[in-house]
Amino acid sequence: xxxxxxxxxxxxxxxxxxxxxxxxxxxxxxxxxxxxxxxxxxxxxxxxxxxxxxxxxxxxxxxxxxxxxxxxxxxxxxxxxxxxxxxxxxxxxxxxxxxxxxxxxxxxxxxxxxxxxxxxxxxxxxxxxxxxxxxxxxxxxxxxxxxxxxxxxxxxxxxxxxxxxxxxxxxxxxxxxxxxxxxxxxxxxxxxxxxxxxxxxxxxxxxxxxxxxxxxxxxxxxxxxxxxxxxxxxxxxxxxxxxxxxxxxxxxxxxxxxxxxxxxxxxxxxxxxxxxxxxxxxxxxxxxxxxxxxxxxxxxxxxxxxxxxxxxxxxxxxxxxxxxxxxxxxxxxxxxxxxxxxxxxxxxxxxxxxxxxxxxxxxxxxxxxxxxxxxxx
Amino acid sequence: xxxxxxxxxxxxxxxxxxxxxxxxxxxxxxxxxxxxxxxxxxxxxxxxxxxxxxxxxxxxxxxxxxxxxxxxxxxxxxxxxxxxxxxxxxxxxxxxxxxxxxxxxxxxxxxxxxxxxxxxxxxxxxxxxxxxxxxxxxxxxxxxxxxxxxxxxxxxxxxxxxxxxxxxxxxxxxxxxxxxxxxxxxxxxxxxxxxxxxxxxxxxxxxxxxxxxxxxxxxxxxxxxxxxxxxxxxxxxxxxxxxxxxxxxxxxxxxxxxxxxxxxxxxxxxxxxxxxxxxxxxxxxxxxxxxxxxxxxxxxxxxxxxxxxxxxxxxxxxxxxxxxxxxxxxxxxxxxxxxxxxxxxxxxxxxxxxxxxxxxxxxxxxxxxxxxxxxxxxxxxxxxxxxxxxxxxxxxxxxxxxxxxxxxxxxxxxxxxxxxxxxxxxxxxxxxxxxxxxxxxxxxxxxxxxxxxxxxxxxxxxxxxxxxxxxxxxxxxxx
Numbered sequence: 001x002x003x004x005x006x007x008x009x010x011x012x013x014x015x016x017x018x019x020x021x022x023x024x025x026x027x028x029x030x031x032x033x034x035x036x037x038x039x040x041x042x043x044x045x046x047x048x049x050x051x052x053x054x055x056x057x058x059x060x061x062x063x064x065x066x067x068x069x070x071x072x073x074x075x076x077x078x079x080x081x082x083x084x085x086x087x088x089x090x091x092x093x094x095x096x097x098x099x100x101x102x103x104x105x106x107x108x109x110x111x112x113x114x115x116x117x118x119x120x121x122x123x124x125x126x127x128x129x130x131x132x133x134x135x136x137x138x139x140x141x142x143x144x145x146x147x148x149x150x151x152x153x154x155x156x157x158x159x160x161x162x163x164x165x166x167x168x169x170x171x172x173x174x175x176x177x178x179x180x181x182x183x184x185x186x187x188x189x190x191x192x193x194x195x196x197x198x199x200x201x202x203x204x205x206x207x208x209x210x211x212x213x214x215x216x217x218x219x220x221x222x223x224x225x226x227x228x229x230x231x232x233x234x235x236x237x238x239x240x241x242x243x244x245x246x247x248x249x250x251x252x253x254x255x256x257x258x259x260x261x262x263x264x265x266x267x268x269x270x271x272x273x274x275x276x277x278x279x280x281x282x283x284x285x286x287x288x289x290x291x292x293x294x295x296x297x298x299x300x301x302x303x304x305x306x307x308x309x310x311x312x313x314x315x316x317x318x319x320x321x322x323x324x325x326x327x328x329x330x331x332x333x334x335x336x337x338x339x340x341x342x343x344x345x346x347x348x349x350x351x352x353x354x355x356x357x358x359x360x361x362x363x364x365x366x367x368x369x370x371x372x373x374x375x376x377x
Numbered sequence: 378x379x380x381x382x383x384x385x386x387x388x389x390x391x392x393x394x395x396x397x398x399x400x401x402x403x404x405x406x407x408x409x410x411x412x413x414x415x416x417x418x419x420x421x422x423x424x425x426x427x428x429x430x431x432x433x434x435x436x437x438x439x440x441x442x443x444x445x446x447x448x449x450x451x452x453x454x455x456x457x458x459x460x461x462x463x464x465x466x467x468x469x470x471x472x473x474x475x476x477x478x479x480x481x482x483x484x485x486x487x488x489x490x491x492x493x494x495x496x497x498x499x500x501x502x503x504x505x506x507x508x509x510x511x512x513x514x515x516x517x518x519x520x521x522x523x524x525x526x527x528x529x530x531x532x533x534x535x536x537x538x539x540x541x542x543x544x545x546x547x548x549x550x551x552x553x554x555x556x557x558x559x560x561x562x563x564x565x566x567x568x569x570x571x572x573x574x575x576x577x578x579x580x581x582x583x584x585x586x587x588x589x590x591x592x593x594x595x596x597x598x599x600x601x602x603x604x605x606x607x608x609x610x611x612x613x614x615x616x617x618x619x620x621x622x623x624x625x626x627x628x629x630x631x632x633x634x635x636x637x638x639x640x641x642x643x644x645x646x647x648x649x650x651x652x653x654x655x656x657x658x659x660x661x662x663x664x665x666x667x668x669x670x671x672x673x674x675x676x677x678x679x680x681x682x683x684x685x686x687x688x689x690x691x692x693x694x695x696x697x698x699x700x701x702x703x704x705x706x707x708x709x710x711x712x713x714x715x716x717x718x719x720x721x722x723x724x725x726x727x728x729x730x731x732x733x734x735x736x737x738x739x740x741x742x743x744x745x746x747x748x749x750x751x752x753x754x755x756x757x758x759x760x761x762x763x764x765x766x767x768x769x770x771x772x773x774x775x776x777x778x779x780x781x782x783x784x785x786x787x788x789x790x791x792x793x794x795x796x797x798x799x800x801x802x803x804x805x806x807x808x809x810x811x812x813x814x815x816x817x818x819x820x821x822x823x824x825x826x827x828x829x830x831x832x833x834x835x836x837x838x839x840x841x842x843x844x845x846x847x848x849x850x851x852x853x854x855x856x
Contacts, residue, residue, distance in 0.1 A: 015804065016796070028686050028795060030711060032704040036697070059702045067702060097690035098697050125690065156694065 032059075034095035038069070039155025041103045041140035042116065048075040050108075052082035053141035054094060055155050069152050071144060079119045097125040101155040102177075103133045103196055105140040109213065109220040114184055121181055130177040131162055134213050134220065136195040143196045147207045154207070158196070161209055170233055170242030170260075171226040172209045184218055188334030188355070191215040192232075195223070214330045222326060231318035234281055234311075235331040237265040243288055246310045257288035258307055261370060267336050271344045275355065277333055279363045281311070287372040300369050307367045319361045329356045379472050386489035390418055393485075396476065397422075405436070409443040417488045425482035426499040434462035435484060435497060456486065457495055465498035477555055504529050510612040512777060518654035522612045527557055527631040533614035534561065534629075538621065542566075548579065550593075554586030558593070558630040566624035574819055575626050575639065589633045599817050604782040607818035609638040609645055616650050640818035642825055644838055646778045647671070652841050661840035668839070670775035673768065674783050678715050679790035679802050681765045686711050687798030703759040712795045714758060716788075718766045721748055723784065726770070 036057045045051040053073050060066040072090050076082030086094050102120060104113055120126055135143050148154040162174040172194040175183075183191040192212045199208050210226035224232060233239040240263070245255040262284040270276040287303060298306075322330060329335075334355045338345035348355055383389045390404050401423040408416035419435060438460045457466050469475060470493045479485050482500035507529075510522035523530045531545060546560040560579070562572055578597040587593055590610070598607045609625075611617055612634055617627050620638040628637040647667045652660040684692055685700050692700070707714065725744040729737050749767075752758040773783050786809065793801030816823035826834045836842040 012808070015808075028712070028798075030704065031685050031689055031697070031701045032707070036701060038694075057698060057701075059705045065699065065702055067698060095689065098694040100694065127690065 033092060035072075035090045035092040037094050037096045037099045038153045039101040039103065039144055039158070040096070040099060041105075041135070041144050042079070042108055043105045043140050044107050045075040049077045050079060050082055051075050051141070052079065052086070053144060054083075054086055054090075055144045055153065056090060056094065057153065067152055069148075069154070071141065073141065079116060080123075095125065096123070097127070099126060099130060099155070100159045101131045101133060103135050103140040103143055104193075105135050106137075106213075106220065108140075109134045109193070109215070112217075112219045113215075114218040117177075117180065117184070120177060126177070128176065128178040131159060132175050132177060132180050132193055133158070133196045133209070134193045136197045136211075136213070136223070138198050142198055143207050147198065147205060149201075149204060149206045158207065158209070161207075162194075165209060167241045170230050170239060171211070172229060173212055173233060173236075173238070174209075183332075186332075186335055188329060188336075188338055189332030190328035190330045191218060192224070192330050214326060214328050216328050221328060224326070224330070228318055228321075231315055232322075232331065234263060234265055234283075234315065235279065235319070235333075237267070239263040239265075239283075244285070244307070244311070246306055248291065249306065251291075254291040256290050256303070256306065258285040258303075258369075259288040260285055267333075269337055269341060271341055274358045274360055275337060275341075275344070275348070276360045276362065277337075279315070279361070280366070281315070281363065282366045282368070283307070283311070284368045284370060286370050300372065303369045303372065304367045307369070308365045311365045311367070312363055315363045315365070316361065319363075323356065323359070323361075327356075333359060382470050382472060382475070382487075382492045382494060384490055384492050386416065386418055386487055389487050389494075390420065392472075393420060393475070393479070397479065407439060407443075415489060417486060419484060419486050420479065421484040421499065422479060422482065425480075425501055426484055427501045430463065430499040431484055434499070435486070438462055461486075461495070461497060463497045463499065467496040468493055469496060470494070481555070502526070507533065513611065513613050513616070513650060515649070515651045515654060518650055519613070519615045521614055523614055523617075523629070523634040523636060525632050525634055527559060527629055530614070530629050530634075530636070531559060531561075534618055534621070534627075537614060537618040538563070543621070546576075550579065550582055551584065551586040554588070556587050556631050558587075558628055560626060560628055561621060562626045563621050563624065566622065567626060568624065571624075571626055571640070571819055575628075579628075587630060590628065590630050590635045590637050593628060593630065594637055599819065603812070603816060604785055605643070605813065605816060605823070606646070606778065607639075607641055607816060607823065609641040610778075611636055611638065613650060619650075619653070640821040642818060642821065643813055643816075643823045644826070646776060657841055657843050664841065665839060667775050670772040671779060671783070674770075674772035674775070675786040675790055676802065677765055677769045677772075678719065678787060679794035679805075680799075681761070682712055682715055682791060683794040683798045683802055685761075686795070691799075700759075700761055703761050706756055707759050708757065711759075711762075712791070714762055715765070715791060718748070718758060718762060719769070719787065719791075722766055722770050 037054045038057055039055040041053040041055075043051040043053070051073065052075070053071055056070050056072050058068050058070045060068065070090075072086050072094075074082045074085040074089060076085050083094055083096070104116070108116065117132075120130065121128075133143075144154045148157045151157045151160075165172055166174065173192065174194050175192070180191065180193070183189050192214045194209050195211045195213055196207050196209055198205050212224050212229065212232070213220050214222055214224060230239060230242060230244065239260065242260050244258045244260060246258060248254045248256065260283065264282050266280040266282075268278040268280065270278065285307065290298070322328070334345075337355065345355070348358075379392065383392065394402065394404070399422060402420065403423050404418050404420045406416060406418045419431070421431060439456070442455075442460045457468060467474075467478070469478075474496065475485055475494055478496040484497045484499040486495040486497060488494070504526045505524045507521040507524050509520040513522075521533060523533065535543070540563070542563050542565045544562055544564045548558050548560065549555050550558055558579075560572070560575060575597070579593075582593070582596050584592070584596070594608045594610065595601065600607060609620065611620075614636075617629075617636045617638060621627055625638050625640065628639075647664055649663065649667070652664055655663075685704070689697050689701075704711065709717065725740065725748075729740050732740065748758070749763055753760045753763055769787065773780075773787075776783070790802055790805045793805040795801075797804065814822075814824050826838065828834070
């Protein structure tokens with residue numbers, strides 16, 4: 001009996017000591033001994049390579065929930081150095097586990113962002129669902145400075161903006177850290193990153209997220225306008241919401257507004273001399289407004305036909321644009337191709353042909369107008 | 378000490394008087410008028426016997442008998458068979474039995490020139506009326522509870538189970554207290570092994586006395602050092618009757634209103650008599666709530682410590698900010714804060730238990746205001762901590778049957794979380810499950826009927842099926 005108890009005691013002590021020494025997670029630390037970072041902005045430094053701006057959250061001691069934001073700026077030759085240098089400024093270690101956004105400056109992005117992302121991926125504190133942005137027109141740190149309108153914390157507001165943009169406006173396309181890494185590391189797709197700009201609204205300035213930057217070999221190469229993001233999203237198969245303005249056939253200054261309720265894109269390839277991409281778009285919409293007030297001049301079929309014709313034509317135009325002007329496979333057609341037709345893709349690359357240059361494009365749009373908003377459709 | 382009675386009356390009386398030191402020991406001598414040699418003596422303890430029975434059942438008939446006595450039959454037989462009015466008379470020649478009888482309220486009739494005496498049942502029966510049990514309240518269902526009298530308790534059981542299969546096995550245990558206990562079971566439902574195990578363990582007992590069934594409980598239970606109960610405890614005759622009908626064995630003891638039942642399984646901790654008196658859906662919901670309450674009450678402080686000191690990254694950012702904000706400028710480290718708050722709560726609970734009812738209310742107000750609001754406002758304690766502790770405290774009170782365990786499990790998990798974070802909690806849960814799975818209650822596995830998750834096994838586990846679907850001999854099949 002006594003022997004058994006000793007055996008049990010030994011086992012318990014053994015298990016606990018194994019857990020303590022092997023698991024590596026016995027790091028007891030008070031949550032108030034660190035400073036929470038909400039967002040990080042990266043600019044070129046004056047003395048060192050980087051200038052890092054941390055949006056840190058400051059608590060005021062009171063019984064009510066009272067927080068404010070302080071920007072902490074440091075410089076360092078590496079990002080990690082910058083973060084650790086910040087201790088000298090902030091007084092506490094910066095904790096980046098609840099960091100929501102990284103904003104690169106345009107300058108840095110032009111030189112390539114691959115190497116800078118390594119730290120964010122490697123560090124164990126950060127979440128892989130971090131949002132990555134590039135500031136347009138201003139220094140990255142400006143986007144965090146007094147830009148939050150509704151909330152104290154700009155980075156958290158940025159996160160909310162991203163979520164609503166995806167659902168309601170589709171003016172940009174957000175990227176999470178792991179998606180960024182995938183686009184950088186995968187072949188056959190070019191990286192794109194959303195843009196943050198500063199806008200003046202009366203006395204306040206705030207940020208907006210409109211349009212995306214595209215990258216060529218991880219260096220910033222150009223900008224896609226917010227109006228064209230929906231086409232980009234359709235060709236990526238990622239359109240979820242927003243509205244589409246379709247000009248009237250007889251009067252291009254007036255628009256019928258379609259509200260997107262869902263969109264699915266299927267890709268088919270035909271291999272021949274040149275590969276041919278057949279994109280099948282089926283889009284579900286409802287009518288948001290019509291220039292002729294509550295007119296019944298159009299039937300549902302009319303609405304569908306108008307949307308299909310216009311979208312067809314715009315998608316062909318957009319494809320031509322990215323093929324000829326952008327010259328980057330931002331939608332990842334090549335990736336889709338080699339996932340399905342690897343042998344053919346190998347043959348193409350043996351022939352030293354650039355896939356995207358010789359890709360031909362066809363699109364078939366099928367639309368469905370669920371309701372027109374009037375009582376009798 | 379002398380084993381057998383003397384043959385001489387005076388010797389016997391003197392011996393008894395020398396052994397029992399009690400001024401209320403009363404010895405009354407009678408000498409029949411026609412045969413003075415046949416004198417005899419009635420001895421009893423005045424405060425233990427019912428005077429009425431002694432007067433009307435013993436003294437008066439004897440007087441009457443001697444007035445017209447003629448034949449020469451042996452006096453003891455005549456007295457026993459024909460004269461004395463009592464439901465229970467016993468003839469003995471042993472000193473031990475004489476003393477035991479005398480001390481438990483019997484009247485002893487000693488005869489001259491005889492080595493035998495009569496023990497006449499004259500016990501003063503003073504029984505408290507059964508009240509509603511305080512610890513096992515029900516919304517519906519019977520409101521009776523056991524009382525301190527064994528016979529009355531048996532009566533309560535017999536009233537519920539009118540069956541010849543109900544076997545009652547009386548024993549006397551305790552060297553000094555000589556307490557009568559009763560082992561009861563349904564002969565047709567119980568497994569014979571179980572009865573023999575219970576009897577064997579009771580036979581092994583060796584102690585001076587028992588004042589409450591808990592003493593028996595601690596001596597005969599499996600895994601003596603485990604904080605888990607392996608023997609059921611109830612104050613309710615309906616509950617004990619229900620257990621007997623499931624094929625379990627009950628033990629009732631003289632002088633205590635608490636009965637034992639065995640075997641007792643882990644799932645029994647979550648049963649309430651209400652489960653069978655209320656609507657099936659409501660009862661099942663209540664049972665699931667009690668299980669959740671158990672888990673919440675042992676794990677909440679540990680989870681809070683693990684999350685707020687090890688794994689900030691797993692909580693949503695707004696919540697992390699709220700916790701970080703509330704921890705700001707709190708003088709104590711979180712773990713110490715938690716332990717101190719838990720101890721304060723236990724202090725308040727214990728005080729509330731030990732104080733008269735009237736003061737309890739004042740206590741709760743002071744407790745709520747002082748350690749609730751004031752401490753938070755003074756920034757001695759963080760407000761999430763108060764919420765965590767209150768949640769723990771409230772859910773800890775759901776399962777009164779697991780009280781002792783819950784307090785220690787809570788501290789154990791807290792330490793594990795403090796040392797190892799969520800990994801420690803996972804480890805602790807594993808240890809706890811391993812411990813529970815290793816327990817046995819009277820050769821029935823403590824987790825019996827948990828696995829496999831078949832309909833038959835689960836019909837009275839997490840949820841209660843309607844009564845007609847429930848097998849009667851649930852636990853016995855694995856026995």
